[in-house]
Amino acid sequence: MAVLMAVAVFPILYSLWLSFFRMKLTRPNRTPFVWFENYTDLLGNELFWVSVARTVTFTVTSVAAIAVIALLVSLLLNQDFRGRRVLSTILLIPWAIPYVANALMWKWIYDSGYGALNGVLYQLDFIDKYMVWLGDQDKTIFLIANAFVWKEVPLATILLLVTLKSIPADLYQAARVDGAGIWQRFTHVTLPSMKPGFMLVMIYETMMAIRHFDLFFILTEGGPGDASHVLSWHIYVETFRNLSFGSGAAMSYILAIVTFVLAYFIIRFLGRRV
Amino acid sequence: MKTSRMPSMGRRQFMQTSAAAGALGLAAPGRLALAQSASPVNLHTWSAAVDTVKSHLTAFEEHTGIPVNYGNSPWAQYREGMVTKFVGGAPLDMMWVSDAWLPEWAEAGWIAPVDDFDFLMKYNAEAEDFCTNSMTYDGRQYGLTYYTDFMAFLYDEEKLKEAGFDAPPETWDEVVEQSLVMKEKGIAEYPMMLAMAQESWLIEFMSALVYSHGGRFVDDNGDAIMQHEGNGAVEALRWVVDGVRKHGIISPACVETGELSGLKAFASGNHAFALVAKYRLRMLNDPEQSQVAGNVKQAMMPMGSNGAHDTVGWMRFHGMSAQAAADQQRAENTAKLIEWFGGKADGEYKFQKLLFLDIGAGFGVKPLFEDPEIRAAYDAYGDVDMIQKQQAQARKKDVITPWFGEWSETNGSAWQSAILGNVDPKAALEKSAELWAELKSEY
Numbered sequence: 030m031a032v033l034m035a036v037a038v039f040p041i042l043y044s045l046w047l048s049f050f051r052m053k054l055t056r057p058n059r060t061p062f063v064w065f066e067n068y069t070d071l072l073g074n075e076l077f078w079v080s081v082a083r084t085v086t087f088t089v090t091s092v093a094a095i096a097v098i099a100l101l102v103s104l105l106l107n108q109d110f111r112g113r114r115v116l117s118t119i120l121l122i123p124w125a126i127p128y129v130a131n132a133l134m135w136k137w138i139y140d141s142g143y144g145a146l147n148g149v150l151y152q153l154d155f156i157d158k159y160m161v162w163l164g165d166q167d168k169t170i171f172l173i174a175n176a177f178v179w180k181e182v183p184l185a186t187i188l189l190l191v192t193l194k195s196i197p198a199d200l201y202q203a204a205r206v207d208g209a210g211i212w213q214r215f216t217h218v219t220l221p222s223m224k225p226g227f228m229l230v231m232i233y234e235t236m237m238a239i240r241h242f243d244l245f246f247i248l249t250e251g252g253p254g255d256a257s258h259v260l261s262w263h264i265y266v267e268t269f270r271n272l273s274f275g276s277g278a279a280m281s282y283i284l285a286i287v288t289f290v291l292a293y294f295i296i297r298f299l300g301r302r303v
Numbered sequence: 304m305k306t307s308r309m310p311s312m313g314r315r316q317f318m319q320t321s322a323a324a325g326a327l328g329l330a331a332p333g334r335l336a337l338a339q340s341a342s343p344v345n346l347h348t349w350s351a352a353v354d355t356v357k358s359h360l361t362a363f364e365e366h367t368g369i370p371v372n373y374g375n376s377p378w379a380q381y382r383e384g385m386v387t388k389f390v391g392g393a394p395l396d397m398m399w400v401s402d403a404w405l406p407e408w409a410e411a412g413w414i415a416p417v418d419d420f421d422f423l424m425k426y427n428a429e430a431e432d433f434c435t436n437s438m439t440y441d442g443r444q445y446g447l448t449y450y451t452d453f454m455a456f457l458y459d460e461e462k463l464k465e466a467g468f469d470a471p472p473e474t475w476d477e478v479v480e481q482s483l484v485m486k487e488k489g490i491a492e493y494p495m496m497l498a499m500a501q502e503s504w505l506i507e508f509m510s511a512l513v514y515s516h517g518g519r520f521v522d523d524n525g526d527a528i529m530q531h532e533g534n535g536a537v538e539a540l541r542w543v544v545d546g547v548r549k550h551g552i553i554s555p556a557c558v559e560t561g562e563l564s565g566l567k568a569f570a571s572g573n574h575a576f577a578l579v580a581k582y583r584l585r586m587l588n589d590p591e592q593s594q595v596a597g598n599v600k601q602a603m604m605p606m607g608s609n610g611a612h613d614t615v616g617w618m619r620f621h622g623m624s625a626q627a628a629a630d631q632q633r634a635e636n637t638a639k640l641i642e643w644f645g646g647k648a649d650g651e652y653k654f655q656k657l658l659f660l661d662i663g664a665g666f667g668v669k670p671l672f673e674d675p676e677i678r679a680a681y682d683a684y685g686d687v688d689m690i691q692k693q694q695a696q697a698r699k700k701d702v703i704t705p706w707f708g709e710w711s712e713t714n715g716s717a718w719q720s721a722i723l724g725n726v727d728p729k730a731a732l733e734k735s736a737e738l739w740a741e742l743k744s745e746y
Contacts, residue, residue: 054386055407055705076713141556142568158492166723250501251496253558254720269383271709 043276052275060275067279077280079255080263083170087259088238090174091181095234096227098178099185104219106186107193124183132247135176139163139248164250166256173244173257181237185230192226193219228299232292239288260284343370344627344636347385347389348399349378355661359654368450369636389413389624396627399449402437402618403506406642406705407537409440410746415628416443420638426646426668436669437618437699446620447645448667450658453616453697454511455581455690456698457606461598462490462575469611471602475515478576478605482552484630485575493554495546496574498565499722500558501715508578510615510700512539516607525743527736530729538607542727544721558719570594581690585663588684601689605695616697618667621645665694706742 052060071077106117123131126265138145139162147159163169196219204214242261245251251258251266264284268277307522348356353375360371372394376384382404388395389411400414408414415677416424426447427435458471466485472478482494498508513520518535522528529536546553554560560568561669569577570586570593579587598732603612621644627637644654655666658681671677672691681687702710714735721731 054390055411055708057390057411103389140564141554141559142564142571142573161554161556161559164556166725206726249559252501252716252719254723255716256718256723266712270712272386 031205045282047274048276048282050275052109052273054272054274063275064166067136068283070276071280071283076255076258077263080258080260082259083237084256084260087170087174087177087241088235090171091238092179092231092234094174094178095185096230098182099189099230102182102186102221103189103193106190120183120186122183123180126180129247130241130242131176131180135172136248137243139172164253166253169249169253169256173248174245176248177238177241181234183237184236188230188233189223189226190260192223196222224299228295231295231299235295236288239291240284313571325407342633342636343372344396344633344640345372345394346374346397346640347395348373348375348725349381349659350375350406351378352658352662352664355525355654355657359644359648359657360647363640366643366648367636367639369639371640386413392626394626395624396633397640398622398624400446400620400622402620402700403503403703403707405438405440405445406703407442407708408443408622409445410705412625414445414622415625415634416445417447417623417641418444423642429668429670431616431667431669431694433616433697433699434618437616438620446622447641448655449619449621449645450617450655451616451666451667452580452582452665453694454507454578454604454614455584456602456614457569457577457579457587457599458602459569459572459575459595459598460600461595462494465490466575471600472576472605473603475605475607478726479546479550479552482546482576483550486552489575491718493552493573493576494575495553496560496565496569496577496579497543497546497553497557497564498560498578499543499719500561500564501712501719502561504562504580505715505718506702507580507615507617509539509714510702511578511604512543514613514615514698515539515604515610516542517610517613518607521739527739527743529739530733530736532729533609535607535609536732537729538609540718540721540732541566542607543718544724544728547722548724553720557708558722561724581693584685600715601685601693603689603693611625611696612693613696613698614693615700616694619701639685702739703746704743706746709736710739710742 034040049062049064051063051067052058064099101293102120106113137143141147141159141161141164144162146162147156150156151159200218200247201214204218209217240261241259242265245257245259245262246265249257251262260280261284264277264280267273267280271277317525346360360373364370368477370687377675381399382401385398385408389408398414400408405414425442427444430448431451432643434451436450438444438448447492456471462485463471463481466481466488468481468484472540474482478495482491485491485494499505510520513529513536514538516535518529518539520529520536528534531537543553543557547555547557557565565577566579566583566586568574569579570596584599584601587593587599587666588596593599601632604614606612621641623634623637623641627633642648646652648654650670652666652668655668656671656674656677659666659671659677666677672687678687681690702714704710719724720726721728726734
């Protein structure tokens with residue numbers, strides 16, 4: 030209990046306390062108590078809203094792609110075919126790679142000068158000259174989302190596969206007896222039965238995407254311009270570069286509240302139908 | 304079983320023995336006595352030239368008898384780590400300081416001026432002006448040189464000749480002109496290499512461009528002038544934007560190209576011109592590390608229409624903590640260590656010379672340019688007279704203030720946004736200037 034208080038409860042309460050101060054480490058002698066000013070200031074901060082928009086784009090794109098790809102892969106792995114075990118093992122590789130290693134790998138892949146992506150596309154004659162990837166602001170957030178999806182799909186697949194395996198065979202037999210075809214069995218038996226798995230995937234991946242930092246730090250540092258300036262990056266810059274612990278703590282609380290609210294709605298929306 | 308016992312010692316006898324030992328200690332030769340009584344100087348640096356630092360420290364300890372506790376941490380986490388040490392009151396006497404952090408650390412009261420030590424100040428007579436200026440904040444000097452360097456304009460002589468040019472460009476317009484010819488002849492797709500990714504180097508690249516366009520970011524009062532046409536910054540940014548979007552001589556990927564990636568690209572022979580730190584010249588002309596080794600030359604920084612061959616210089620220096628300065632003995636020992644590293648040791652600028660010979664890091668004292676060993680080392684990969692001439696035209700970064708860190712993030716994004724074509728260069732710098740004014744009033 031004492032350990033829990035020291036490593037979890039105290040930091041949470043202390044950071045909440047900090048968020049009411051204009052606390053900047055580089056101004057150690059001036060830390061006025063400002064009540065909710067750190068929170069209200071954010072509402073008028075243009076870059077904060079830019080970061081919210083970027084976070085929404087990244088999260089929606091990533092979670093949707095993860096859900097769809099994981100569903101397709103889990104359906105495939107649910108079938109009996111030769112090499113299924115090998116494929117399942119290969120699928121786990123991205124999951125086993127640490128986030129930072131994953132980010133560094135994608136940095137090499139996307140590099141406009143010597144990256145593998147340009148190399149492959151060029152050799153296949155899809156492009157006639159090397160393209161700018163991460164430096165193109167229209168592509169940046171989606172390319173980072175792609176790297177995130179690659180890392181997250183295995184876990185989502187496993188969660189959905191477990192759900193698939195738990196669907197009773199009787200339901201499919203009954204549907205066949207009723208004359209349901211493949212598509213009808215999928216939409217009326219498989220999908221509704223997978224809702225608990227989907228709920229888990231949606232909540233987990235939404236939380237991971239909203240808070241994700243590593244890829245943004247290593248691939249773009251929030252750039253180019255503010256093209257990948259997401260909320261987690263904004264918090265990092267405010268807290269650890271500007272050393273503004275007060276406003277950084279306030280932003281972190283906002284992020285935490287948003288995450289909780291989203292999780293609540295996902296549970297309500299999907300949970301109601303489970 | 305036979306056992307031996309130490310003879311017992313009474314309280315009176317113990318006191319007498321202790322007093323005698325103490326007296327003997329005081330009477331011992333000076334160096335030994337100092338070594339035993341001096342409290343150690345706590346030195347923290349970032350993890351660079353660690354072996355050279357250690358060997359120089361050993362020599363210091365032998366020479367003075369003052370022990371030193373040495374620690375280091377990676378550059379990437381150094382500032383944040385040091386701030387935490389300062390705030391937490393960790394024992395710290397001497398540390399390496401970047402010119403970019405000086406106002407912030409001085410305002411916070413973490414580091415102390417060293418200009419009360421005359422034996423340190425005498426070295427200013429031989430130091431480059433921009434070095435002394437870069438170590439000075441609010442009229443006080445906070446240290447002595449660890450290393451210094453400046454942003455240099457480099458070119459690939461072979462590509463230049465292939466394009467039919469005998470001499471490197473003198474102006475930024477000529478850079479465009481020569482680059483377009485190279486582009487047309489297929490010598491390089493993007494002849495000019497600029498690294499404009501958001502990283503700590505970005506301000507140095509920007510400052511070199513602005514200064515050579517005859518400009519400044521702020522005036523003598525510290526008010527932003529970067530947003531005004533004719534003050535150099537708008538012209539510099541416009542040159543970059545045109546280079547990317549109009550002429551196509553700079554890669555659009557420059558916004559994702561960091562200093563190291565840019566350097567590698569130049570070393571691979573992808574470009575004809577580059578803006579890089581001067582000390583990179585050694586690596587670029589090293590056949591084991593560069594495909595263009597032997598062809599890379601330095602020219603004076605090209606000029607803008609109202610500019611000169613000015614460039615930006617930067618400093619890393621040995622500073623003293625406020626906690627050391629508060630204790631006379633600690634302060635004196637720390638000042639001696641600062642002199643040993645930043646000034647002369649055994650009658651010569653030993654550490655700056657060692658550092659140059661070891662890793663090619665620049666020095667801030669003019670007499671070293673005449674040192675035969677240094678000239679011989681420079682001759683192997685560069686033109687020492689050109690280096691000296693350009694270094695004499697280096698200027699300190701004018702944006703170094705307590706709010707530099709916060710402003711720098713936004714300024715970097717503003718430049719990138721202009722390069723990406725989202726905003727006009729003037730509008731980008733207006734946004735940057737607006738934040739500057741806001742932060743200045745806040746501080």
